[in-house]
Amino acid sequence: MAEGEKLIPINIEDEMKSAYIDYSMSVIVSRALPDVRDGLKPVHRRVLYGMYELGVRSSSAHKKSARIVGEVLGKYHPHGDTSVYDSMVRMAQEWSLRYMLVDGQGNFGSVDGDSPAAMRYTEARMRKIADDMLADIDKDTVDHQLNFDDSLEEPTVLPARVPNLLVNGASGIAVGMATNMPPHNLSEVVDGTVAYIDNNDIEIDELITHIKAPDFPTGGIIYGYDGVKEAFHTGRGRVVMRAKATFEEVQGRECIVVTEIPYQVNKADMIKKTADLVNEKKIDGISSIRDESDRKGMRIVYILKRDAIPNIVLNTLYKYTALQTSFSVNNIALVKGRPQLLNVKEMIHYFVEHRHEVVVRRTKYELKKAEDRAHILEGLIIASDNIDEVIKIIRASSNADEARENLIERFKLSEIQAKAIVEMRLRQLTGLEQDKLRAEYDEIIKTIADLKDILERKDRRMQIIKDELLEIKEKYGDERRSEINFAGGDLSIEDMIPDEQVVLTISHAGYIKRTPLSEYKIQNRGGVGQKASSTRTEDFLEHLFVGTNHQYMLFFTQKGKCFWMRVYEIPEGSKTSKGRAIQNLINIEKDDMVKAFICTQDLKDEEYVNSHYVIMATKKGVVKKTSLEQYSRPRQNGINAIGVREGDELLEAKLTTGTSQIFLGLKSGKAIRFEESKTRPMGRNASGVRGITLADDNDEVVGMVSVHNFEDDILVVSENGYGKRSSIEDYRITNRGGKGVKTISVTDKTGSLVAIKNVSDSDDLMIINKSGIAIRMSVEDLRVMGRATQGVKVINIKGNDSIAAVAKVMKDEDSLEEVDIKDIEVHTENGTGIDIEGTDTTKEGTDGSERPDDSEE
Numbered sequence: 001m002a003e004g005e006k007l008i009p010i011n012i013e014d015e016m017k018s019a020y021i022d023y024s025m026s027v028i029v030s031r032a033l034p035d036v037r038d039g040l041k042p043v044h045r046r047v048l049y050g051m052y053e054l055g056v057r058s059s060s061a062h063k064k065s066a067r068i069v070g071e072v073l074g075k076y077h078p079h080g081d082t083s084v085y086d087s088m089v090r091m092a093q094e095w096s097l098r099y100m101l102v103d104g105q106g107n108f109g110s111v112d113g114d115s116p117a118a119m120r121y122t123e124a125r126m127r128k129i130a131d132d133m134l135a136d137i138d139k140d141t142v143d144h145q146l147n148f149d150d151s152l153e154e155p156t157v158l159p160a161r162v163p164n165l166l167v168n169g170a171s172g173i174a175v176g177m178a179t180n181m182p183p184h185n186l187s188e189v190v191d192g193t194v195a196y197i198d199n200n201d202i203e204i205d206e207l208i209t210h211i212k213a214p215d216f217p218t219g220g221i222i223y224g225y226d227g228v229k230e231a232f233h234t235g236r237g238r239v240v241m242r243a244k245a246t247f248e249e250v251q252g253r254e255c256i257v258v259t260e261i262p263y264q265v266n267k268a269d270m271i272k273k274t275a276d277l278v279n280e281k282k283i284d285g286i287s288s289i290r291d292e293s294d295r296k297g298m299r300i301v302y303i304l305k306r307d308a309i310p311n312i313v314l315n316t317l318y319k320y321t322a323l324q325t326s327f328s329v330n331n332i333a334l335v336k337g338r339p340q341l342l343n344v345k346e347m348i349h350y351f352v353e354h355r356h357e358v359v360v361r362r363t364k365y366e367l368k369k370a371e372d373r374a375h376i377l378e379g380l381i382i383a384s385d386n387i388d389e390v391i392k393i394i395r396a397s398s399n400a401d402e403a404r405e406n407l408i409e410r411f412k413l414s415e416i417q418a419k420a421i422v423e424m425r426l427r428q429l430t431g432l433e434q435d436k437l438r439a440e441y442d443e444i445i446k447t448i449a450d451l452k453d454i455l456e457r458k459d460r461r462m463q464i465i466k467d468e469l470l471e472i473k474e475k476y477g478d479e480r481r482s483e484i485n486f487a488g489g490d491l492s493i494e495d496m497i498p499d500e501q502v503v504l505t506i507s508h509a510g511y512i513k514r515t516p517l518s519e520y521k522i523q524n525r526g527g528v529g530q531k532a533s534s535t536r537t538e539d540f541l542e543h544l545f546v547g548t549n550h551q552y553m554l555f556f557t558q559k560g561k562c563f564w565m566r567v568y569e570i571p572e573g574s575k576t577s578k579g580r581a582i583q584n585l586i587n588i589e590k591d592d593m594v595k596a597f598i599c600t601q602d603l604k605d606e607e608y609v610n611s612h613y614v615i616m617a618t619k620k621g622v623v624k625k626t627s628l629e630q631y632s633r634p635r636q637n638g639i640n641a642i643g644v645r646e647g648d649e650l651l652e653a654k655l656t657t658g659t660s661q662i663f664l665g666l667k668s669g670k671a672i673r674f675e676e677s678k679t680r681p682m683g684r685n686a687s688g689v690r691g692i693t694l695a696d697d698n699d700e701v702v703g704m705v706s707v708h709n710f711e712d713d714i715l716v717v718s719e720n721g722y723g724k725r726s727s728i729e730d731y732r733i734t735n736r737g738g739k740g741v742k743t744i745s746v747t748d749k750t751g752s753l754v755a756i757k758n759v760s761d762s763d764d765l766m767i768i769n770k771s772g773i774a775i776r777m778s779v780e781d782l783r784v785m786g787r788a789t790q791g792v793k794v795i796n797i798k799g800n801d802s803i804a805a806v807a808k809v810m811k812d813e814d815s816l817e818e819v820d821i822k823d824i825e826v827h828t829e830n831g832t833g834i835d836i837e838g839t840d841t842t843k844e845g846t847d848g849s850e851r852p853d854d855s856e857e
Contacts, residue, residue: 034172036334038159043077043084046084047077054067063123064119065120072084098169129476132162142157142158142361144156157354165181177339179330184215191211194470213239213484222239222242244258244483245259245314245323253287258299261323262322271289287304289303311584315584363455380420381437503545504567513579552599552600554653557595557638558593560650561638587636587638595653598654614656621690621694623662625679659676662675665743668695673733689736692740704756705758712760713758715755715779717794722791722794724785725782745788
C-alpha cells in the first residue's frame with residue numbers, strides 16, 4: 001500500500017444500497033424522465049441548447065450533424081456520441097415526433113426501421129418551433145447550472161413557449177419506474193390551456209372537450225374512448241390504436257389498403273410478421289401483400305383470395321398483427337426534480353406555472369435594462385442641456401477619469417452617466433440627435449410604467465401567456481391526424497347517434513345491414529316492385545326487420561344459440577348494397593345460421609326483463625317459453641337459448657308479455673291457435689313442448705304469430721304470390737299440440753304456404769322475391785275473406801321466381817306515396833319488428849306495435 005493511504009472497511013450491503021440509490025436517482029433525474037415544464041430530457045435540452053449556442057437556428061444554414069454532436073458532447077453531455085446523435089435524429093423524424101424540433105437534411109432513417117446515415121453525412125438545424133422553445137433564454141428567464149467540468153453554464157430547463165410535454169409526449173425507462181406519454185394536437189392543447197387559464201377550477205371532463213384524445217404523428221384510428229378518458233383523469237390508461245384501412249378492387253381482386261399505421265409500429269416488421277402468419281395458416285384469406293408506399297404516402301395492399309370476405313380478414317389482421325396495438329399511457333414526469341404521476345390538468349397547471357415564472361423573470365430583466373437605459377439617457381439629456389459647460393469641463397480636465405469626477409461633482413451625476421457623457425460622440429450634439437434622445441427617453445419611461453404594471457397585475461401576466469400561446473397555435477397549429485372511433489366498446493356513442501327507425505335486412509347467405517326506412521316507397525298491389533338489395537349469385541334476402549338505433553338485438557340461430565348486439569353496431573348500407581357478413585359481427589359457428597331476431601329495450605332494466613318472455617318455435621312444431629331475464633347477460637360466444645332435438649332446428653323467436661295467443665302455420669296450409677299460458681316458462685337449456693302436430697314427414701312449420709289484439713286479421717301468403725286476410729275469429733282456440741285447421745287452400749297454382757302474420761288496415765306489407773325484387777303495398781288493398789279460400793294475387797311473379805320473404809311495416813295513414821321515418825310510429829317497449837319468412841324456412845322478427853299488452857307482433 002502506498003505511503004499515506006489507508007483502508008476503510010465498509011459493509012458491502014450498505015455500500016450497494018447507497019451506490020444503487022445514487023445511480024437510480026441519477027438515471028431518474030438526469031437521463032430517463034422529462035421535466036414537466038419543457039417536456040424534455042437532459043439530452044434533448046442539451047442538443048437544442050448546443051445548436052442554439054452554435055448559431056444553427058431555423059433561419060441559418062444546415063450544419064454537419066457531427067459538428068453539432070461534437071459541440072454537445074464536448075460542452076454539456078459527457079456520454080456516448082451515439083446517444084446524442086440518436087436523440088437528435090428522433091427529433092427530426094416525422095413519424096416519431098408530432099411536431100419535429102430538428103430540421104434534418106440527408107438520410108434520417110425510415111418508418112421501416114432503417115438506420116439513419118452516419119452523422120458525418122447528415123446535416124441539421126433547428127426548426128422554427130424549436131426557436132420558440134428557446135425564445136427569451138438570454139433574458140434570465142431560467143436558471144442555469146455548471147456543466148460537467150464547471151467550465152460553462154447550461155440551462156436547467158428551457159423557457160418553452162410550446163407546451164412540449166403534451167404535444168410531443170415522451171417515453172423513457174428509468175430505474176424502478178418508466179414514463180410513456182402520448183403526443184397531442186397543438187391546437188387542442190392550446191385551447192385546453194387557455195380554458196385552464198380562464199378558469200383554474202375547470203373539471204377534467206370539460207378539458208376533454210378541448211383536448212379530445214392523443215394525436216399520433218402516424219395518424220391511424222383511436223379505437224374506443226374509455227382508455228383515453230381514464231388516462232386524462234388519472235395519468236394512466238390504455239389507448240387502443242388501429243391502422244386506417246379501406247377496401248378497394250384492384251385488377252378485379254378485392255384488397256385491403258392500409259394508409260396509416262399505429263404509432264411506433266415498424267412497417268417492415270409488421271408486413272414480415274403478417275406474411276409469416278399467412279404462411280403458417282394462422283390468417284386465412286390473403287393471397288399476397290404488397291408495400292406500395294412512396295414519397296407521397298404510405299400504402300400497404302393486402303390482396304385477398306377470391307372467396308375471402310374483406311371484413312373478416314381485416315378483423316383477423318387487427319387481432320393478430322400490429323395493425324391494432326395499444327399505447328399504455330403512464331404520465332410520469334419530473335416536478336421540482338421529483339418523479340410524479342400527472343393527469344392532464346396537472347400537466348397544464350405546471351406548464352402555465354412555468355410560463356408565468358418565465359414572464360415574470362423576463363419582465364424583471366427587461367425592466368432593469370429599461371431603467372438602466374433611462375438612467376443613462378437622463379445623464380445625456382442633462383449634458384445636452386448644458387453642452388457648453390460640459391465641453392469646458394472636459395477640455396479643462398487632464399484625463400478621462402478627472403473629467404468624469406468633475407462632471408459628477410458639477411451635475412450630481414452617477415458614475416455610469418458621467419462615463420456615458422465622456423464617451424458621447426460629437427454627432428450627438430446636433431439638434432436632431434438631441435430630439436431623438438428626448439423621444440427615446442419618453443418612450444422608455446412609458447415602457448418602464450408598462451413593465452411595472454405587468455409585474456403588479458397577475459391578470460395581465462396571464463393575458464400575455466394566453467396571447468403567446470394563441471400566437472403559437474396560429475404559427476404551428478394543424479388538423480388532427482388520428483381519428484377517434486368512440487364506438488370501440490364505448491356506449492356513450494349513443495349521444496351521437498340519432499335514435500331513428502332503420503330497416504335491418506339479412507340475406508340467405510348471411511349478409512346483414514341497416515338502412516333508413518325512408519329509402520323504401522309504397523307501390524300499389526300487383527306492381528313489379530323495386531330492387532331491394534344487390535345480393536350475390538343465388539343469394540336472396542330472407543329476413544327483414546324494423547328497429548331503432550338504440551335498441552338491443554338478440555340473434556337466435558338454428559342450433560338454439562342466442563347472441564346479443566346493439567342496433568347501431570350493425571353496419572349501415574344503402575338499399576342496394578349487400579351488407580356485411582354476419583359472422584364478422586357475432587361469433588357464430590360455421591355450420592350454424594341466424595333464424596330469428598328480437599329487438600328489445602334496455603336489458604339491464606330488471607322490471608322490463610322480468611315482465612317479458614321469449615317464445616320459440618322449431619320446424620318440427622315444438623314451442624318453448626323462457627323469461628327474457630335469462631337472455632340479459634350475453635357472452636362473447638353466445639348462450640344456449642333452447643335445446644334443439646336431432647333433425648330439428650329453431651325457426652322463430654318472439655317477445656311477449658305472457659298473455660298473448662299463439663298461431664303456428666304449416667307448409668301444408670294448416671294453422672293452430674292456442675293460449676300462450678298453455679306453455680309454462682322453462683330454463684334456457686330445456687327443449688320445449690309440442691305446439692302442433694305435422695301432417696306428414698315433409699310438412700314443417702313456416703311461421704309463428706303471437707297476438708293479443710283480436711281486431712287484427714291473419715294474413716297468409718303462398719310461394720307463388722297468392723295471399724289473403726282472414727278474421728282471427730275464423731280460427732277456433734284449441735289445445736296446443738293439435739293438427740290445426742285449414743288456413744289457405746294449397747294448390748299447384750298457389751304453391752306451399754310461406755308466411756303467416758297478424759295485420760290491420762294500418763299496416764304495410766313488404767314482399768321480397770328470391771331474385772331480390774321488393775314491393776311495398778298497403779294491407780288495405782287486400783279484402784278479408786274466408787280462411788279456406790286460396791286468396792288473391794298479391795305480387796306478380798316472373799318466370800321461375802318465387803316469394804322469399806314477407807314483412808309487415810307500420811305506417812301513418814296520411815302517407816300514401818312514401819313512408820318517411822318520422823311517419824312510422826313505434827310505440828312499444830319492445831321495438832318494432834318486421835317479420836320475414838324464407839322459402840324453406842320462415843323467420844319473423846319482433847314487432848312491438850301500439851298494443852299496450854302485446855309487446856310482440
